[in-house]
Amino acid sequence: MTRKFTLLLVTAFALLGSAIALAQDIQAWITGAGGKPALAVVDFRGAGAAQPLMAAFNSTLFDDLQGSGVFDMKSKSLFPLNNPQRPEDLRAEDNNQGYALADWAGSPTNASHLVFGYTAAQNGALVLYGDVYDTRQSNLQSAQLMAQRYAGSLDEAGAIHVAHEFANDIIQKFGGSGSLLGSRIYFVSDRSGNSEIWAMDWDGNNQKQMTSLKSISIMPSVSPDGSRLAFTSYAKGTPRIMIVDTLTSRLLPFYNQEASLNANASFTPDGKQIYYVSTAAGLPQVYVAALDGQGFRRISHRDAIEAEPKVNPKNPSLMLFVAGPGGQQIYEMNSDGVGVQKVTNGEGEASNPSWHPDGQHIAFSWTRGYAKGDFNVFVMDIGTRQFVQLTHSEGRNENPVWAPDGRHLVFASTRNGRSQIYTMLADGSQVKQLTMQGTNRFPVWGVK
Amino acid sequence: MKTYFLGFPRAARLTVALLLMVLVSACSKKAPIAPPPPPAPAAATPAAPAQQRPVVADFSIEPSSIERGQSAVLRWSVTGANDVSINNGIGTVTAMGNQRLTPANTTTYTLTANGPGGQAMANATVTVTGPAAPPPPPPPASRGAGTLESRIQSDLRDVLFDYDSNNIRDDARAALTTDADALKRIFADFPNATVVVEGHCDERGSAEYNLGLGDRRSTAARDFLTQLGVPAGRLKTISYGKERPVCTESDESCWQRNRRAHFSVGQ
Numbered sequence: 001m002t003r004k005f006t007l008l009l010v011t012a013f014a015l016l017g018s019a020i021a022l023a024q025d026i027q028a029w030i031t032g033a034g035g036k037p038a039l040a041v042v043d044f045r046g047a048g049a050a051q052p053l054m055a056a057f058n059s060t061l062f063d064d065l066q067g068s069g070v071f072d073m074k075s076k077s078l079f080p081l082n083n084p085q086r087p088e089d090l091r092a093e094d095n096n097q098g099y100a101l102a103d104w105a106g107s108p109t110n111a112s113h114l115v116f117g118y119t120a121a122q123n124g125a126l127v128l129y130g131d132v133y134d135t136r137q138s139n140l141q142s143a144q145l146m147a148q149r150y151a152g153s154l155d156e157a158g159a160i161h162v163a164h165e166f167a168n169d170i171i172q173k174f175g176g177s178g179s180l181l182g183s184r185i186y187f188v189s190d191r192s193g194n195s196e197i198w199a200m201d202w203d204g205n206n207q208k209q210m211t212s213l214k215s216i217s218i219m220p221s222v223s224p225d226g227s228r229l230a231f232t233s234y235a236k237g238t239p240r241i242m243i244v245d246t247l248t249s250r251l252l253p254f255y256n257q258e259a260s261l262n263a264n265a266s267f268t269p270d271g272k273q274i275y276y277v278s279t280a281a282g283l284p285q286v287y288v289a290a291l292d293g294q295g296f297r298r299i300s301h302r303d304a305i306e307a308e309p310k311v312n313p314k315n316p317s318l319m320l321f322v323a324g325p326g327g328q329q330i331y332e333m334n335s336d337g338v339g340v341q342k343v344t345n346g347e348g349e350a351s352n353p354s355w356h357p358d359g360q361h362i363a364f365s366w367t368r369g370y371a372k373g374d375f376n377v378f379v380m381d382i383g384t385r386q387f388v389q390l391t392h393s394e395g396r397n398e399n400p401v402w403a404p405d406g407r408h409l410v411f412a413s414t415r416n417g418r419s420q421i422y423t424m425l426a427d428g429s430q431v432k433q434l435t436m437q438g439t440n441r442f443p444v445w446g447v448k
Numbered sequence: 449m450k451t452y453f454l455g456f457p458r459a460a461r462l463t464v465a466l467l468l469m470v471l472v473s474a475c476s477k478k479a480p481i482a483p484p485p486p487p488a489p490a491a492a493t494p495a496a497p498a499q500q501r502p503v504v505a506d507f508s509i510e511p512s513s514i515e516r517g518q519s520a521v522l523r524w525s526v527t528g529a530n531d532v533s534i535n536n537g538i539g540t541v542t543a544m545g546n547q548r549l550t551p552a553n554t555t556t557y558t559l560t561a562n563g564p565g566g567q568a569m570a571n572a573t574v575t576v577t578g579p580a581a582p583p584p585p586p587p588p589a590s591r592g593a594g595t596l597e598s599r600i601q602s603d604l605r606d607v608l609f610d611y612d613s614n615n616i617r618d619d620a621r622a623a624l625t626t627d628a629d630a631l632k633r634i635f636a637d638f639p640n641a642t643v644v645v646e647g648h649c650d651e652r653g654s655a656e657y658n659l660g661l662g663d664r665r666s667t668a669a670r671d672f673l674t675q676l677g678v679p680a681g682r683l684k685t686i687s688y689g690k691e692r693p694v695c696t697e698s699d700e701s702c703w704q705r706n707r708r709a710h711f712s713v714g715q
Contacts, residue, residue: 279663
């Protein structure tokens with residue numbers, strides 16, 4: 001009896017141990033392997049008419065760099081007394097007063113890189129001179145990584161614009177892939193009285209209503225080039241797929257099959273086809289069609305309820321979808337409908353798969369470990385099936401979708417009451433609430 | 449040519465830095481969460497144990513102004529109450545919830561919360577603008593009593609389902625058998641009418657999956673009815689997934705009410 005119990009205990013610990021070991025691998029992926037550059041970003045000052053704009057400039061520059069998740073941002077309170085404003089200000093030696101790179105590399109700042117510069121009003125425009133130096137190099141020539149010049153309008157918008165541009169170039173310089181600059185988040189809001197499709201900048205600014213169908217319009221999906229949205233709408237009675245041009249908000253034609261349900265549209269990585277679910281043959285099953293809905297073809301013939309077909313961004317012959325009944329789970333399948341395999345392990349209910357741009361990882365929502373309906377955001381390595389939980393039961397957390405940079409996620413959460421749209425870094429940190437008004441759901445992240 | 453300028457004195461830099469900190473912290477303030485109301489005045493009888501009155505944390509309607517015919521969502525959240533009710537026909541409600549309303553005119557809703565510590569009330573007003581609703585069309589000629597809509601409402605029962613299932617349960621079998629007879633009578637009285645079988649789900653599964661599940665429920669109910677002789681051509685199916693719940697409480701009694709096939713007038 002006792003021996004049996006001990007054996008059980010040992011087995012349990014062994015299983016726990018291997019689970020932790022597995023979790024660490026994917027953990028390393030989401031936090032980014034290796035150390036991050038340690039960035040000291042001084043407060044830039046402006047000459048003359050530029051100075052009143054610098055509060056907006058400095059907070060934008062800092063927030064963009066910090067929000068990228070690429071850097072370890074050093075605290076300004078630890079900086080030396082002075083800082084260079086131009087490359088000419090740099091000295092070989094300054095006794096920790098701030099004009100030497102070594103002053104920034106050493107304690108207490110411990111920065112690997114120094115970002116400095118200044119702005120000035122020049123011919124009615126705001127000009128930014130921005131420099132980035134490697135603090136660990138003694139040769140100033142080889143220490144200089146960037147010396148850039150940017151121009152914007154001489155107002156706060158111009159100051160924010162040049163800060164975004166400079167931050168974006170720094171992020172690119174340090175290998176941050178795919179910029180968020182100009183990217184947009186599309187979502188569903190009922191703040192106008194009906195569920196309509198809305199758009200906003202990725203930081204939550206400029207929230208605008210795109211559709212006015214005065215019906216139920218839900219589940220948007222954005223094309224890879226950001227030019228079109230496909231969504232599901234009850235505007236014509238039964239749920240049907242509609243396409244809208246993101247620039248003009250004009251509806252584009254899409255042929256819906258004769259069926260009680262056409263829904264859950266998503267674009268292929270080349271942007272030339274749309275996968276969706278239709279009950280044209282009775283059961284809700286996966287179909288593919290051209291962008292205008294013509295030439296449709298059934299992919300799956302399974303006796304199930306299928307939803308959310310999502311084609312792999314790197315391998316168009318591989319797709320994910322969700323199916324039930326009996327506890328909805330995520331499955332993978334070849335795009336010709338064969339080779340169906342369970343991706344989630346059958347625990348709880350899983351939904352909302354979203355491919356990472358690398359085609360190797362997915363974000364999804366899962367109730368594993370919680371009551372039915374209590375979804376949390378998870379990230380999984382699709383090859384090894386290792387997963388990490390990013391949210392921890394603060395309300396329902398659903399519809400995680402990767403940003404074009406592959407480092408951020410947007411998702412919907414009821415953590416503060418009604419469902420709202422949030423972004424976070426892929427390691428679960430830096431959670432930001434983007435919407436406040438009404439109930440906001442179904443976010444997707446487009447390159448524009 | 450570059451523009452050079454003198455550095456600011458250190459004191460000025462500090463001031464700017466402090467100002468910045470104040471600005472930044474002011475900007476990063478979170479959503480306007482309604483502050484709790486001030487504490488209740490001291491009780492008249494000091495001997496009584498200090499029991500708090502119910503607190504209405506939220507009672508709002510959004511949007512607060514609508515055009516006639518549009519709808520608005522009333523939301524409430526009350527703590528410390530045994531009994532919460534809202535006037536204007538809404539009645540007793542749970543401590544936290546919401547309801548979609550389509551008032552014909554500007555309406556003030558009053559929430560009354562009774563608890564061991566007393567009573568709390570709150571008002572929310574929705575302004576209705578636009579021209580008064582035109583008179584409705586005359587009722588269609590009908591041999592039976594009432595309109596098609598009222599007949600569907602009074603004669604047909606919802607068909608209930610288990611979680612994540614479209615199987616017809618024993619109680620659903622009984623409901624559908626009654627519904628089949630009622631539908632035959634309705635179709636006899638309204639020879640051109642069609643009836644929609646709506647499929648609905650509770651809030652727990654994903655919205656995307658529930659669209660498919662709701663479709664399976666409406667189809668299962670429709671198939672059962674046609675087997676009992678209801679003409680298939682007079683029945684249409686539609687799935688609302690979890691987009692049109694009949695109630696929004698997170699408990700099994702509400703979830704069960706939402707896992708249903710429901711009947712409505714066809715176009």
